[in-house]
Amino acid sequence: MPTRSSVAVDTVLEELIVGDIPLFIHPGWADRFPWLLQGTTGALPPEEPFDLALFGDHASSGVIERWDRIADASGFLRVVHSRQLHGCHVHVHGEGPPGFELAPPGDGHATRAPGVLLAVTVADCVPVFVVDPSRRAVALLHVGWRGAAAGVLERGLEVLRDQMASRIDEVHMHLGPAICESCYEVGAEVFEALDLPTPGERDDLDLRSVLVARARTAGVERDRISVSGHCTRCAGSPFFSHRRGDPQRQAAFLGVRP
Numbered sequence: 560m561p562t563r564s565s566v567a568v569d570t571v572l573e574e575l576i577v578g579d580i581p582l583f584i585h586p587g588w589a590d591r592f593p594w595l596l597q598g599t600t601g602a603l604p605p606e607e608p609f610d611l612a613l614f615g616d617h618a619s620s621g622v623i624e625r626w627d628r629i630a631d632a633s634g635f636l637r638v639v640h641s642r643q644l645h646g647c648h649v650h651v652h653g654e655g656p657p658g659f660e661l662a663p664p665g666d667g668h669a670t671r672a673p674g675v676l677l678a679v680t681v682a683d684c685v686p687v688f689v690v691d692p693s694r695r696a697v698a699l700l701h702v703g704w705r706g707a708a709a710g711v712l713e714r715g716l717e718v719l720r721d722q723m724a725s726r727i728d729e730v731h732m733h734l735g736p737a738i739c740e741s742c743y744e745v746g747a748e749v750f751e752a753l754d755l756p757t758p759g760e761r762d763d764l765d766l767r768s769v770l771v772a773r774a775r776t777a778g779v780e781r782d783r784i785s786v787s788g789h790c791t792r793c794a795g796s797p798f799f800s801h802r803r804g805d806p807q808r809q810a811a812f813l814g815v816r817p
């Protein structure tokens with residue numbers, strides 16, 4: 560049983576904003592893995608929100624144009640995304656036809672095909688980036704507490720190991736902008752679902768620490784794990800937050816450049 564909130568990692572990163580698109584990237588990975596495109600979009604000012612939510616009741620004008628803008632700026636031939644279900648299905652993508660592909664519902668994507676850009680949307684849930692530099696294989700996961708309980712993190716690692724021949728002790732993992740412990744009070748049932756010691760009443764949950772502990776259990780090396788310094792909900796956050804009441808979503812992107 561993992562302990563809660565007890566796992567620290569050595570690197571807590573402040574991501575950088577780059578380009579015309581508000582993309583917060585992992586600066587260490589940008590230096591070490593220049594063949595990757597990786598990052599999470601930001602919210603931008605309220606009068607011009609950079610919303611990428613394709614599903615749900617809320618329909619934002621300009622959302623398709625924003626996805627197109629990212630596809631064009633990225634130089635990638637193909638962008639893949641899914642309606643997310645807080646489950647554990649991880650899709651594997653080959654080269655495929657160019658354009659935007661809406662894959663069947665799922666919460667993760669993996670590929671080793673250059674030019675295929677993986678995308679998940681988030682607003683408090685954790686975008687989990689996994690990279691195997693030796694095989695140039697990547698996985699991108701959308702992980703809230705339900706997905707964590709369903710095992711989507713472990714499933715993503717299994718897909719890399721079983722279908723991309725990755726060694727789990729060689730992968731690098733980054734947990735992107737997500738809700739922090741002090742902003743995330745949850746009921747005892749959430750602790751129970753995550754196999755954590757159950758508090759008597761509602762308590763704060765550090766979901767990213769839980770995921771770090773799970774990744775360590777699955778064999779990811781501690782010094783290859785990093786966690787964004789950003790909370791999506793804290794005051795002044797440059798990201799959308801579901802708990803703050805934002806209907807919009809940012810998107811995380813990961814792919815091997817063509």
Ligand SMILES: [Zn+2]
Nearest residue numbers: 739742790793
């Ligand atoms: Zn916070």
